Amino acid sequence: MKTFTDLGVSNAFLKALEEIDIITPTEIQIKAIPFLIEKGTDFIGQAQTGTGKTAAFGLPILQGINPDKPVIQALILSPTRELGQQIAKQLFKYIKYLPKKIFIESVYGGPNIEEQIRSLTRPTHVVVATPGRLVDLLERKAIDLSFIRTLVLDEADEMLSMGFKKDLDAILKCTAGKRHTWLFSATMPLEIKKIITSYMSPTSMKVEVNRNEIVNRDIEHKFLVCTREEKPVVLLQFLSTQRTERGLVFCRTKVEAQTVAKRLQAKKINADALHGDMLQIERDKVMRAFKNGKLQILIATDLAARGIDVKELAFVVHYQLPEKSEFYTHRSGRTGRAGHKGFSLSMVTPREVETLKNIQKELGIAVKEISKQ
Numbered sequence: 014m015k016t017f018t019d020l021g022v023s024n025a026f027l028k029a030l031e032e033i034d035i036i037t038p039t040e041i042q043i044k045a046i047p048f049l050i051e052k053g054t055d056f057i058g059q060a061q062t063g064t065g066k067t068a069a070f071g072l073p074i075l076q077g078i079n080p081d082k083p084v085i086q087a088l089i090l091s092p093t094r095e096l097g098q099q100i101a102k103q104l105f106k107y108i109k110y111l112p113k114k115i116f117i118e119s120v121y122g123g124p125n126i127e128e129q130i131r132s133l134t135r136p137t138h139v140v141v142a143t144p145g146r147l148v149d150l151l152e153r154k155a156i157d158l159s160f161i162r163t164l165v166l167d168e169a170d171e172m173l174s175m176g177f178k179k180d181l182d183a184i185l186k187c188t189a190g191k192r193h194t195w196l197f198s199a200t201m202p203l204e205i206k207k208i209i210t211s212y213m214s215p216t217s218m219k220v221e222v223n224r225n226e227i228v229n230r231d232i233e234h235k236f237l238v239c240t241r242e243e244k245p246v247v248l249l250q251f252l253s254t255q256r257t258e259r260g261l262v263f264c265r266t267k268v269e270a271q272t273v274a275k276r277l278q279a280k281k282i283n284a285d286a287l288h289g290d291m292l293q294i295e296r297d298k299v300m301r302a303f304k305n306g307k308l309q310i311l312i313a314t315d316l317a318a319r320g321i322d323v324k325e326l327a328f329v330v331h332y333q334l335p336e337k338s339e340f341y342t343h344r345s346g347r348t349g350r351a352g353h354k355g356f357s358l359s360m361v362t363p364r365e366v367e368t369l370k371n372i373q374k375e376l377g378i379a380v381k382e383i384s385k386q
Contacts, residue, residue, distance in 0.1 A: 014037065015037075015038055015043050016037075016038070017030060017035075017038055017042075017046075017072075020038060020042065020043065020046040020047050020050070021046065021047050021050045021051065022046065022050070022072050022076070023076055025110055025111050025112065026072055026075070026076070026107055026108075026110075026111075028109075028110045029106060029107050029108070029109045029110050030068075030107070032106075032109070033106050035065075035068060038065070039064055039065035039069075040060075040064065040222050041058060041060040041064045041065055041066055041069045041220070041222045042065050042068055042069045044058075044220040044222070045058055045069040045070070045073075045220055046068075046069060046072060046073055048218050048220075049069070049070065049073035049074075049195065050072075050073045050076055050077070052218070053073060053077060053162075053163065053193055054193050054214065054216075054217075054218065055193050055194050055195070055213045055214040055216075055217035055218070056193070056194075056195040056196070056217060056218045056219075056220070057196050057198075057209060057213070057217050057218070057219045057220070058070075058195070058196070058197045058198075058220045058221075058222075059197075059198060059199070059200075059201060059219075059220070059221040059222065060197060060199065060220075060221075060222040061199035061222070061342060061343070061346045064222055066167065066197050067099075067100055067103045067104075067167075068103070068107070069197075070089070070165050070167070070195050070197065071100070071103060071104050071107060072107060074087045074089070074104075074139065074163055074165070075104065075107055075108060075111075075115060075139070077162070077163070078115050078138045078139065080111075080113035080114060080115055080138065081113070082138075082160070083116075083136035083137075083138075084137075084138075084157070084160040085137050085138065085139070085140050085156070085157065085158060085160060085161055086138050086139070086160060086161060086162050086163070087138070087139045087140075087161060087162065087163040087164075087165070088139075088140050088142065088147075088158060088161050088163070088164050088165070088184075088188070088192075089139065089140070089141045089142070089164075089165040089167060090142055090143070090144055090147070090164070090165065090166050090167065090172065090181070090184065091141060091142075091143060091167045091168060091172075092143070092144075092167075092168050092171040092172040092175050092177070093121075093143065093171075093175075094121035094122065094123055094143055094293075095300060095321065096167070096168065097119050097120075097121050097141045097142065097143055098119060098121070100119075100141050100167065101117055101118075101119035101141045104117050104139065104141070105117060115138045115139065116135065116136050116137050116138050116139070117137075117138065117139045117140075117141065118132050118133060118135075118137045118139075118140050118141070119140070119141040119142070120132075120133070120140060120141075120142045120143070120146050120147065120150060120156075121142065121143040121146050122143060122145055122146045122293075123293040126146070126149060126150070126153075126155075129146070129150070130150070130153070130155040133150070133155060133156055140156070144172060144177040144180035144181055144184060145177065145180055147180070147184060148180045148183055148184065151183070151184070151187060158187060158188050158191075159191065160191075161188060161191060161192045162191075162192055162193065163192055163193055163194075163195060164184075164185075164188055164192045164193070164194050164195070165194075165195045165196075165197070166181070166194065166195070166196045166197065166198075166208075167197050168197065168198065168199070169196050169197065169198040169205055169208065170198045170199055170200045170201070170202060170205055170339065171199075171343070173202070173204045173205065173208075174316075174337075175316065178204065181208065185208070185211075185212045189212070194212060194213050196208070196209065196213065199339065199342055199343060199346070200339035200342060202339065231354050231355055232345055232346075232348060232354075232355040232356070232357055233354070233355070233356050233357070234345070234357045234359075234378055234379065234380040234381070235356070235357070235358050235359070235380065235381050235382070235383045236358065236359035236360070236361055236369055236380050236381070236382055236383070237358070237359075237360060237361070237382065237383050237384065237385055238361055238362070238363055238366060238382070238385075239360060239361075239362070239385055240362060240363075241362055243385070244332060244360055245273075245276050247360060247385055248262070248273070248277075248330065248332060248360070249277075249280060249282075250385075251330065251358060252277070252282060252310065255327060255328060257309070258309075258327035258328065259303075259306070259309050259310070259323075259325070259326055259327060260309075260310060260311075260326055260327055260328035260329060260330065260348070261310075261311050261312075261313060261318065261321070261326060261328075261329050261330070261344070261347050261348075262284075262310060262311070262312045262313070262329075262330040262332050263312075263313060263314070263315065263318065263329065263330065263331050263332060263333070263335070263344050264312060264313070264314055264332050264333050265314065265315070265333040265334075265335065265336060266314065266333075267288040267289060267290050267314055269332070269333060270286045270287070270288045270312045270313060270314050271286050271288065273286070273312045273332060274286035274312045277310060277312070282309070282310060283307075283308055283309040283310065284308070284309065284310035284311070284312060285299050285302065285303075285308055285310075285311065285312070286299075286311075286312045286313070287299050287300065287303075287311055287312070287313040287314075287318065287321075288313065288314045288316075289314065289316050299311070300321070303321075303323060304323055312332075315335055315336070315340050315343070315344070318343075318344070318347070321347060323347070326347055326348045326355070327348065327355070327356060328348055328355065328356040328357070328358065329344055329345055329347055329348045329355070329356070329357045329358070330358045330359075330360065331344060331357070331358065331359040331360065332360055333360075334359060334361060334365055334368055334369060334372070338371070338372045338375045338376060341372050341376065342376060344357075345357040357380075359380065
């Protein structure tokens with residue numbers, strides 16, 4: 014059994030890892046950390062949320078920072094402010110026992126940009142950013158990336174599916190020739206391959222955490238066939254079997270997510286929706302309630318659910334099948350994490366059975382049919 018010491022992680026971080034109960038390295042950490050610490054050149058890691066990616070890139074980044082140089086040495090891009098905040102929070106935990114302080118700032122849309130500009134005037138070593146806000150800061154000449162040695166693209170496929178291609182191109186062009194790029198993505202669609210070809214070394218180190226294993230690991234996949242009209246009743250029946258367990262219900266549209274949330278609330282179920290039309294303050298309020306356990310069921314669209322990381326979710330319901338098979342991976346990966354068992358239920362109409370079979374085939378998973386109660 015490998016340890017973090019075996020991977021080359023220095024003693025200053027080991028105590029902090031132990032304190033937050035990160036003892037045994039995950040597959041992506043075992044494959045990535047030694048290379049990123051020793052060489053740190055261009056790296057491609059195919060791994061999903063929940064596999065321990067933050068430590069896989071975070072520890073090598075922090076270990077390579079020179080605290081005596083008050084300049085930005087590493088930049089981490091994430092698709093959403095929620096994920097960005099989460100990464101920054103995790104990095105703060107890792108540096109708790111370092112002899113010299115490393116300064117980390119996170120910048121993202123929503124809060125006042127002037128406040129973030131003021132924060133960046135202080136000594137900063139690592140910046141965690143969403144692409145849109147970073148481009149705003151670059152346009153205002155409010156951030157200096159001329160000293161960065163490492164650029165991390167976390168959840169790169171999600172950044173592209175959220176429409177950040179133009180921003181990513183601008184950032185990658187602006188930092189070209191000055192940095193190594195570490196790209197992490199759950200899936201490898203054509204657009205990601207284009208980024209790899211355009212901006213990364215042809216000799217990049219590639220590591221894959223078995224894709225089928227990601228979707229299969231500790232998750233039981235089931236589906237049931239019902240008409241569109243039957244779905245509300247079937248969902249209620251399923252939730253009644255879950256008692257106090259917490260979970261996510263996925264819809265394809267904002268309207269459907271709101272409708273499902275209202276129906277559940279009318280039945281006195283502690284549920285709420287998360288979708289793109291909400292103000293950031295409303296989104297934060299719903300996410301806080303869900304993370305704190307005050308909210309039992311979260312109904313979300315694929316876009317709104319980006320970057321959600323809530324531990325110990327018992328189940329995921331695909332109330333509507335996703336538009337793309339890789340979204341099924343992202344959705345299902347929200348349950349069955351960190352050694353816990355998970356359950357993924359797809360509610361499909363008779364016409365969608367074929368679509369689900371294609372998803373199964375593409376992802377190499379077995380989804381068993383169950384009957385309506």
